[in-house]
Amino acid sequence: MVANKRKLSKAPAAGAGQSKRRKTQTVEKKRPVSVDALAWKTVDVPEMFDDAEGFFGLEEIEGVEIVREGDKVKFMAAVKEPKEPEDDFSGFDDTPGGADKTDVASSNGSSKPQKKAQKKAEKAVPQSDDDEDGDDDDDDDGDDEPSASETKGLTKGQKKAKRMAKKKSLEAKAKKAAKPAKPVKPIPASDGDSKELEDVQEKTPKQDAKKDMKKDQKKGSKKEQKKVTKQVEKEASVEIEDDEDSELETNVFTALEDLPEPDEDLDMSAWVPLNLSPQLLSSIARLKFTKPTRIQASAIPEIMDGRDVIGKASTGSGKTLAFSIPVIESWLARMSTKPTAAVDKKIPIALFLSPTRELAHQIAEHIKELCAGLPTPPYICTVTGGLSEQKQQRQLARADIIIGTPGRMWEIMSAGSAILDSLRQISFLVVDEADRLLKDGHFKEAEEIIKALDRSAATEENEEKAEDRPRQTLVFSATFNRGLQQKLAGKSKWDLKGQGESMEYLLKKLNFREEKPQFIDANPISQMAENLKEGLITCGDMEKDLYLYATILLQPCHRTLVFTNSINSVRRLVPLLQMLNLPAFALHSGMMQKARMRSLERFKANAVTGQASANTTPGQNSTNTILIATDVAARGLDIPNVDLIIHYHVPRSADDYVHRSGRTARASAHGTSVLLCGPKEAISTQRLVAKVHAKKEAKVGLATKKNASGVRTIDIDRKLVARLRERVVLAKAITDATLAKEKGSKEDDWMKKAADELGVDYDSDELEKAGMWSGRGSGRKEQEKASRKLTKAEVASMKGALKDMLSRRINTGVSESYFGNMDVTDLLKGSQGDFLGKVDGLGLDD
Numbered sequence: 001m002v003a004n005k006r007k008l009s010k011a012p013a014a015g016a017g018q019s020k021r022r023k024t025q026t027v028e029k030k031r032p033v034s035v036d037a038l039a040w041k042t043v044d045v046p047e048m049f050d051d052a053e054g055f056f057g058l059e060e061i062e063g064v065e066i067v068r069e070g071d072k073v074k075f076m077a078a079v080k081e082p083k084e085p086e087d088d089f090s091g092f093d094d095t096p097g098g099a100d101k102t103d104v105a106s107s108n109g110s111s112k113p114q115k116k117a118q119k120k121a122e123k124a125v126p127q128s129d130d131d132e133d134g135d136d137d138d139d140d141d142g143d144d145e146p147s148a149s150e151t152k153g154l155t156k157g158q159k160k161a162k163r164m165a166k167k168k169s170l171e172a173k174a175k176k177a178a179k180p181a182k183p184v185k186p187i188p189a190s191d192g193d194s195k196e197l198e199d200v201q202e203k204t205p206k207q208d209a210k211k212d213m214k215k216d217q218k219k220g221s222k223k224e225q226k227k228v229t230k231q232v233e234k235e236a237s238v239e240i241e242d243d244e245d246s247e248l249e250t251n252v253f254t255a256l257e258d259l260p261e262p263d264e265d266l267d268m269s270a271w272v273p274l275n276l277s278p279q280l281l282s283s284i285a286r287l288k289f290t291k292p293t294r295i296q297a298s299a300i301p302e303i304m305d306g307r308d309v310i311g312k313a314s315t316g317s318g319k320t321l322a323f324s325i326p327v328i329e330s331w332l333a334r335m336s337t338k339p340t341a342a343v344d345k346k347i348p349i350a351l352f353l354s355p356t357r358e359l360a361h362q363i364a365e366h367i368k369e370l371c372a373g374l375p376t377p378p379y380i381c382t383v384t385g386g387l388s389e390q391k392q393q394r395q396l397a398r399a400d401i402i403i404g405t406p407g408r409m410w411e412i413m414s415a416g417s418a419i420l421d422s423l424r425q426i427s428f429l430v431v432d433e434a435d436r437l438l439k440d441g442h443f444k445e446a447e448e449i450i451k452a453l454d455r456s457a458a459t460e461e462n463e464e465k466a467e468d469r470p471r472q473t474l475v476f477s478a479t480f481n482r483g484l485q486q487k488l489a490g491k492s493k494w495d496l497k498g499q500g501e502s503m504e505y506l507l508k509k510l511n512f513r514e515e516k517p518q519f520i521d522a523n524p525i526s527q528m529a530e531n532l533k534e535g536l537i538t539c540g541d542m543e544k545d546l547y548l549y550a551t552i553l554l555q556p557c558h559r560t561l562v563f564t565n566s567i568n569s570v571r572r573l574v575p576l577l578q579m580l581n582l583p584a585f586a587l588h589s590g591m592m593q594k595a596r597m598r599s600l601e602r603f604k605a606n607a608v609t610g611q612a613s614a615n616t617t618p619g620q621n622s623t624n625t626i627l628i629a630t631d632v633a634a635r636g637l638d639i640p641n642v643d644l645i646i647h648y649h650v651p652r653s654a655d656d657y658v659h660r661s662g663r664t665a666r667a668s669a670h671g672t673s674v675l676l677c678g679p680k681e682a683i684s685t686q687r688l689v690a691k692v693h694a695k696k697e698a699k700v701g702l703a704t705k706k707n708a709s710g711v712r713t714i715d716i717d718r719k720l721v722a723r724l725r726e727r728v729v730l731a732k733a734i735t736d737a738t739l740a741k742e743k744g745s746k747e748d749d750w751m752k753k754a755a756d757e758l759g760v761d762y763d764s765d766e767l768e769k770a771g772m773w774s775g776r777g778s779g780r781k782e783q784e785k786a787s788r789k790l791t792k793a794e795v796a797s798m799k800g801a802l803k804d805m806l807s808r809r810i811n812t813g814v815s816e817s818y819f820g821n822m823d824v825t826d827l828l829k830g831s832q833g834d835f836l837g838k839v840d841g842l843g844l845d846d
């Protein structure tokens with residue numbers, strides 16, 4: 001094994017002996033290259049595979065020598081550059097605000113052909129859009145890692161997609177049998193050194209791929225130059241050992257080096273009643289948190305007293321530290337009494353469960369920040385899907401605190417890993433966002449995890465008695481259903497027998513140590529954050545894109561988070577806003593984990609404080625970054641300076657509304673939440689608002705301007721919005737054309753290949769005529785067809801027209817004949833660089 005490794009590392013070393021100059025010239029010389037540094041060509045598969053799970057992509061490569069050394073394989077190729085990781089919207093400029101700059105036909109006013117193309121576009125892409133009402137098939141309910149029961153119930157389309165993928169894979173295997181030495185490997189690893197290549201081959205969980213490769217190696221000669229096919233998981237979980245993982249993990253949230261030094265003069269007396277250790281107090285001072293929040297002040301002493309706690313407090317009120325501080329205190333106490341025991345036999349002190357991957361990583365970062373000042377901070381391990389399981393298994397073995405999503409956690413626990421034994425000895429089980437985590441998609445895994453934790457290590461069969469168990473249970477959220485709250489608060493009977501698959505049932509399963517856990521409700525009156533302003537804009541069902549754009553332009557802010565109810569909407573809105581020069585990024589559960597993390601990083605990184613002014617060029621408004629997300633971003637995410645939340649689709653439940661809106665106005669910050677409401681959503685919106693504000697006001701409903709609490713109807717300047725229509729229609733036409741072309745060519749390619757293999761003629765028009773595309777979605781198909789028919793020149797011309805429009809400020813209604821008498825500087829002081837004249841924003845500040 002060692003000898004082999006030496007051999008492998010020797011090959012590049014020989015090259016290293018050459019002069020730098022010679023090295024750069026040896027372009028054609030074959031050298032060992034990582035699988036992912038090869039110039040893979042994507043084999044198109046139809047779009048219907050996009051939402052299915054597992055392997056759905058194929059890539060191929062030619063001109064690669066495969067060299068076998070012992071049980072290792074090297075790929076020899078004349079490849080210069082490592083391949084860039086795939087991005088989500090290949091057809092669009094990845095740079096925020098990226099309306100295509102090279103394709104522009106003219107920037108000097110709309111030319112005749114531009115106008116013609118524009119008209120054609122407006123015809124081809126009507127104002128209506130199936131997607132705007134959120135009634136898509138690709139709902140994303142904000143849960144990560146669907147349970148086994150969920151994947152079992154695949155839709156017809158997904159099953160068909162799986163069947164076809166299987167067929168394709170069998171065909172590929174059959175071809176491979178004829179041509180040996182075609183290694184198949186799942187998912188690209190990133191940085192292409194041969195060590196990583198070994199890791200991928202040794203550790204990939206995709207056993208089929210491994211078997212295929214071994215077979216090929218046995219059959220093939222030592223050196224064969226063949227066409228290699230690799231399978232790619234598209235937007236699915238990636239199981240790859242990769243240094244980039246840890247880099248991303250630590251970069252997503254505040255880097256620890258950035259932490260300020262403790263301020264000696266800080267008055268920390270408000271923390272004294274909590275009896276924290278001087279070490280931890282100094283760590284909190286470093287974070288400049290001079291007093292505990294309400295939930296921290298109430299929950300920390302109870303937890304430190306050894307009680308089980310169910311904590312409820314509004315979004316952004318510091319719940320993470322409320323349950324983390326006592327865990328760290330307990331860990332410090334353990335370290336001071338028996339550090340060697342803890343080191344000898346690593347028993348983690350706590351297991352935290354989170355419903356989403358991003359939240360799990362964020363909790364880890366918050367705890368790391370808290371512990372940054374400690375002489376020996378605890379080792380924290382995140383166990384989430386989408387990243388290398390092998391690496392997580394290794395980290396688990398030395399973890400003091402484990403933070404995981406139920407899906408991946410159960411995957412590891414159920415594999416009979418040694419970690420089970422030590423997990424049974426944890427001192428804390430923390431369930432964050434409990435109302436989400438203990439139901440729906442996570443129910444089964446959560447139940448299994450709890451059962452496994454309670455099984456006696458000795459018998460493996462019997463559950464331990466609660467009093468014998470060392471574990472405290474902490475359950476937190478901003479929302480618990482009202483019936484449950486009453487039970488928890490002792491107002492009705494805590495009798496949860498026979499509740500079936502409900503949250504109450506699982507809470508009972510949590511086997512609290514006490515008959516009744518301590519229920520702490522830090523915000524019994526309102527669930528909403530104190531400094532949140534809520535507004536509602538009514539618009540036509542099919543005008544949401546226009547009103548979304550108008551809201552973003554009218555409300556100057558640093559970061560805007562837009563929530564939709566479907567993945568398709570995210571996929572469509574991101575390029576649409578980019579086409580309108582707005583810096584938009586995507587986040588949904590169909591994305592690969594690294595792409596998700598990258599989006600979050602970009603969303604956080606781009607924001608620059610500062611208002612637009614007369615000097616701001618149109619199109620460079622003061623909204624610095626926009627994240628378009630499904631409910632996967634609704635829970636727990638703590639991103640600074642998010643000042644505006646837009647609900648593009650009305651949320652499915654009042655709780656979702658609370659959590660989405662809670663991404664702004666966190667801690668003591670201010671923020672705004674705006675619902676875009678079409679006529680179809682009016683009733684559900686009324687109900688939702690009534691539910692959310694039920695306790696705060698006797699008379700519930702939408703608030704008037706005078707009645708400032710609750711959700712205010714925003715009197716948006718409709719004339720001004722109308723002035724934005726033309727550019728939105730044009731941007732939408734360009735976006736739809738690009739998306740339709742991409743989708744169309746994939747489908748056509750696939751059908752042609754299938755027809756070829758069957759030996760029949762392929763004619764897409766004939767297929768359509770034969771009614772293959774009729775039924776649900778046929779209207780959308782028609783639109784797509786019309787969009788696809790736009791020529792390249794027409795699209796380029798439309799881009800030119802759009803660029804021209806975006807370069808001009810939007811007149812707010814000032815007659816140009818008065819310009820001579822006006823103070824132009826004052827005139828240009830719009831709330832955004834996009835407007836000529838002053839605009840009033842959304843009017844929620846008065």
Ligand SMILES: Nc1ncnc2c1ncn2[C@@H]1O[C@H](COP(=O)(O)OP(=O)(O)OP(=O)(O)O)[C@@H](O)[C@H]1O
Pocket residue numbers: 288289290291292293296313314315316317318319320321477478635636637638662663666667
């Ligand atoms: N005592 C404190 N003083 C000031 N800021 C604090 C304090 N405790 C926590 N914070 C900060 O408040 C913000 C929100 O905290 P946290 O993410 O824990 O909220 P949460 O209650 O869990 O919200 P959600 O319900 O949305 O998950 C974080 O940025 C955190 O650093």
